[in-house]
Amino acid sequence: MSTRSDEDSQQRFALGLIFALIALVVLSVVGAAVYHYGLPQADAAEGAAAQAGAPATSVAVITETVVATVPEGASIRVEGDTVNFYFATGSADIAPGAAEALAIVLKGVESGRKAIVSGFHDTTGDAAVNEQLARKRAETVRDVLAGLGVPAEKITLEKPAVTTGSGSNAQARRVEVRLID
Structure with missing residues (x-):
């Protein structure tokens, strides 16, 4: 036994x-x-x-918008120096197809930039539960980046002043990763 x-x-x-x-x-x-x-x-x-x-030169400028969408509503959007990971309702799972967006963040960090990770949520349901879910989503993105070798000092988890996203509920359920110098 x-x-x-x-x-x-x-x-x-x-x-x-x-x-x-x-x-x-x-x-x-x-x-x-x-x-x-x-x-x-x-x-x-x-x-x-x-x-x-x-x-x-090895300087790359991102000028296009990349969008990957899956049926559950989770998707990824890259615009300039910002990568938005959109989540399905009640989920903290990153959308399949996130590799390209993660690669952009990795390249940015490798070039000396920092990744600021912020979680947002929609206005439906319990506000406290939504806050926790937004934080869990941000931590998930942070943990994936750390798992891919991004040093902890290059990732900052930042709670935005207003955590409810603007626009539709689907657009509000996101984690925003901004690359800063």
Whole structure:
């Protein structure tokens, strides 16, 4: 008959293994996105600089809007130096397809910037529960970034002055990651 500590040890091992597998999958997806989307931009910038006779630079400017949507209402939107992770009602799960947005944040941090993570919520339901859910969503995004190797000193969890988002309820249920110098 096994003891309680043996069972706890086995459960911790299983949870650790599951977490490691999830981290491996996320890192693989982010790595593939960085490889797929990061290298062509650098090659294009170097090619344009070479044609103009100027030295190549590695500064990338984000000028397009990227949107990924899933049926549950969770999505990701990248606009300039801000990445918005939108969440389904009552959920703190990041939308599938977040690898590209996470890769943008990783690139920003690697270039010396900081990531400010803020959680927002809609106005439906209990305000206290919504506040807790907004914080949990922000912590989830922070933890994913930390799991991808972003140093803790480069991530700041910041409660916005007004936590209820403007616009529709779907737009209000978000975590905003701003890249600052």
